Amino acid sequence: MSKPVLIVGGGPAGLAAAHSLATVGKKCVLVEKEDKLGGAPILSGYAKLVPTGEWAKDAIGGMVTRVADDSLVSIETGATVTSFDGTPGNFHAALSNGKTIEADAAILATGFTHFDSVNKPEWGFGTFPDVATTTQVEHMISSGQGVRGPSDGRKPKRVAILLCVGSRDRQIGREWCSKICCTVSANMAMEIREELPDCHVYIYYMDIRTFGLYETKYYWRSQEEFKVKYIKARIAEVTSDGEKLVVKGEDTLVKRPITIPFDMVVHAIGMDPNVDNPVIAETFGIDLESHGYIDVANRYGAMGHTSRPGVYVAGSATGPETIDDSIAQGHAAAMSVLSDTKEAVA
Amino acid sequence: MSKPVLIVGGGPAGLAAAHSLATVGKKCVLVEKEDKLGGAPILSGYAKLVPTGEWAKDAIGGMVTRVADDSLVSIETGATVTSFDGTPGNFHAALSNGKTIEADAAILATGFTHFDSVNKPEWGFGTFPDVATTTQVEHMISSGQGVRGPSDGRKPKRVAILLCVGSRDRQIGREWCSKICCTVSANMAMEIREELPDCHVYIYYMDIRTFGLYETKYYWRSQEEFKVKYIKARIAEVTSDGEKLVVKGEDTLVKRPITIPFDMVVHAIGMDPNVDNPVIAETFGIDLESHGYIDVANRYGAMGHTSRPGVYVAGSATGPETIDDSIAQGHAAAMSVLSDTKEAVA
Numbered sequence: 001m002s003k004p005v006l007i008v009g010g011g012p013a014g015l016a017a018a019h020s021l022a023t024v025g026k027k028c029v030l031v032e033k034e035d036k037l038g039g040a041p042i043l044s045g046y047a048k049l050v051p052t053g054e055w056a057k058d059a060i061g062g063m064v065t066r067v068a069d070d071s072l073v074s075i076e077t078g079a080t081v082t083s084f085d086g087t088p089g090n091f092h093a094a095l096s097n098g099k100t101i102e103a104d105a106a107i108l109a110t111g112f113t114h115f116d117s118v119n120k121p122e123w124g125f126g127t128f129p130d131v132a133t134t135t136q137v138e139h140m141i142s143s144g145q146g147v148r149g150p151s152d153g154r155k156p157k158r159v160a161i162l163l164c165v166g167s168r169d170r171q172i173g174r175e176w177c178s179k180i181c182c183t184v185s186a187n188m189a190m191e192i193r194e195e196l197p198d199c200h201v202y203i204y205y206m207d208i209r210t211f212g213l214y215e216t217k218y219y220w221r222s223q224e225e226f227k228v229k230y231i232k233a234r235i236a237e238v239t240s241d242g243e244k245l246v247v248k249g250e251d252t253l254v255k256r257p258i259t260i261p262f263d264m265v266v267h268a269i270g271m272d273p274n275v276d277n278p279v280i281a282e283t284f285g286i287d288l289e290s291h292g293y294i295d296v297a298n299r300y301g302a303m304g305h306t307s308r309p310g311v312y313v314a315g316s317a318t319g320p321e322t323i324d325d326s327i328a329q330g331h332a333a334a335m336s337v338l339s340d341t342k343e344a345v346a
Numbered sequence: 347m348s349k350p351v352l353i354v355g356g357g358p359a360g361l362a363a364a365h366s367l368a369t370v371g372k373k374c375v376l377v378e379k380e381d382k383l384g385g386a387p388i389l390s391g392y393a394k395l396v397p398t399g400e401w402a403k404d405a406i407g408g409m410v411t412r413v414a415d416d417s418l419v420s421i422e423t424g425a426t427v428t429s430f431d432g433t434p435g436n437f438h439a440a441l442s443n444g445k446t447i448e449a450d451a452a453i454l455a456t457g458f459t460h461f462d463s464v465n466k467p468e469w470g471f472g473t474f475p476d477v478a479t480t481t482q483v484e485h486m487i488s489s490g491q492g493v494r495g496p497s498d499g500r501k502p503k504r505v506a507i508l509l510c511v512g513s514r515d516r517q518i519g520r521e522w523c524s525k526i527c528c529t530v531s532a533n534m535a536m537e538i539r540e541e542l543p544d545c546h547v548y549i550y551y552m553d554i555r556t557f558g559l560y561e562t563k564y565y566w567r568s569q570e571e572f573k574v575k576y577i578k579a580r581i582a583e584v585t586s587d588g589e590k591l592v593v594k595g596e597d598t599l600v601k602r603p604i605t606i607p608f609d610m611v612v613h614a615i616g617m618d619p620n621v622d623n624p625v626i627a628e629t630f631g632i633d634l635e636s637h638g639y640i641d642v643a644n645r646y647g648a649m650g651h652t653s654r655p656g657v658y659v660a661g662s663a664t665g666p667e668t669i670d671d672s673i674a675q676g677h678a679a680a681m682s683v684l685s686d687t688k689e690a691v692a
Contacts, residue, residue: 023685177561207553215523331678339369
């Protein structure tokens with residue numbers, strides 16, 4: 001096998017795939033549209049990751065360093081793939097930086113796009129400065145600044161985290177669930193309570209989806225050890241009384257309107273399909289599924305096949321996904337490349 | 347690399363790992379305690395799988411055939427590993443059938459144990475014959491018999507599916523969420539409605555956890571296209587009025603007691619840690635996590651490392667898991683074996 005594998009996207013899935021392939025002596029070219037590797041956890045400055053509690057800059061940063069230091073991996077940052085032709089074992093790609101690549105196969109680890117909260121205007125983002133997003137709060141924590149009201153830099157005494165912002169919301173064309181926001185929000189609520197023990201943290205939810213073993217570690221622990229309060233509610237709007245933010249809605253458990261003041265409101269933003277997916281689909285000649293994520297074949301044959309032979313997909317490019325599962329899929333897609341090219345290692 | 351990889355467990359994760367390794371020329375010995383391969387989907391006779399809609403006997407059956415036909419995979423069914431010693435690249439295992447195996451590495455794909463509903467006696471299983479489990483109903487569907495009341499073989503007119511039986515239930519020591527039961531139950535409800543259009547199907551739930559893209563395909567579709575009814579409730583007991591089963595509880599949305607008669611009640615049973623895990627942990631010298639699943643190291647380094655170098659884990663042995671993710675983890679663990687043994691394929 002003489003040609004490298006083209007890997008598009010330098011987040012957890014792409015980094016996992018590149019590392020896997022390099023460890024068995026397979027060359028890779030890793031193309032990342034941003035100026036640095038790491039994907040959302042690094043580019044958006046995530047804090048401590050679910051479920052390990054490790055800092056993103058250490059956990060994913062370590063994956064970046066490992067790949068960057070590997071002589072079998074060529075890295076092209078600030079670049080996109082502009083054309084892709086050929087057949088398995090004989091693909092030709094052109095990059096936006098003018099380079100051309102011959103490749104045996106391609107793995108698309110092109111990730112997702114964070115939902116932009118301005119598309120949910122009645123919940124106050126963009127109108128009131130103390131309405132922030134989970135990614136902004138992650139960055140407050142990871143930067144060492146701590147959680148502070150954006151308007152005045154003060155420590156908030158009351159914080160509301162609103163789940164399903166850009167998820168499970170047909171009004172704005174986001175019918176899917178973003179899978180990990182419940183757990184991330186429970187984790188964030190505990191981090192806020194740890195930093196600011198006097199701060200009350202409320203989580204507004206439709207259904208709490210701390211699935212699997214996250215149930216104990218996040219849902220129960222956040223309530224029992226950290227006294228985070230959960231309110232099942234339909235939120236109508238986030239307004240201001242001039243001093244405090246006011247979350248108005250209906251508590252769906254007691255069937256009563258509730259109006260509660262907060263110093264800070266956090267949108268747990270969902271995972272949109274990568275905004276570039278239509279272009280990626282066109283360039284690579286692959287199908288998208290109905291929501292706009294990259295369509296993946298059933299997993300019983302091999303992992304991560306797209307509709308085009310020789311082109312694989314892994315991670316949140318296929319739909320909302322956890323970091324752990326993205327990494328598993330990255331390794332599995334690498335394995336699929338090896339399997340399909342029938343290289344013998346024995 | 348001269349020695350094979352020992353893979354324990356012939357379900358989706360183990361089959362994926364064995365196939366992956368064999369495709370790159372690596373020998374495997376697949377040890378399965380039951381008399382045939384396929385794991386829970388085959389042994390329990392699952393019907394159509396989430397999310398592909400393919401029959402388990404075709405989807406997982408195909409994985410079995412592929413591995414069984416592979417000359418690089420030796421299969422030992424009806425056997426367990428009784429001792430395991432050595433170091434990476436030089437392990438020695440003894441099997442219950444008297445055979446011994448030299449192995450480079452081991453992958454534990456030892457799966458889970460279905461919750462036994464007799465441990466939730468107040469919900470009627472074992473007392474009333476028309477209280478069945480999801481696995482029993484899967485088997486009714488996959489066998490071609492169709493969904494029928496066990497007591498009289500008649501087509502039920504009213505079916506209740508109770509979620510979280512053996513999950514999220516501290517009273518009986520099952521604090522975890524079993525991750526996939528919500529989606530499996532929504533799928534089953536649609537299958538019942540498809541076979542028996544006159545049958546009313548109710549799903550009793552705490553939180554509906556049809557995460558990610560399952561939201562559209564299962565939660566919304568089951569309600570809108572198949573008219574499945576969802577009731578958020580705390581269930582007190584399942585009794586009988588002599589003719590019908592009666593589900594008693596509290597509707598937690600309207601805060602009122604509800605008592606509804608049914609012809610058939612289905613327990614959506616959870617995923618316990620494999621009952622053999624204490625023995626497996628002792629034999630392989632590995633750690634279990636707090637609930638009793640096999641403990642897995644963080645995924646940033648490599649996938650599926652246990653606490654013992656050279657011993658890997660994949661799938662629902664690590665906690666409640668979907669079939670797709672189990673397969674991904676099986677391939678990823680295979681990749682980890684290749685990575686760690688630094689075999690060159692280039």
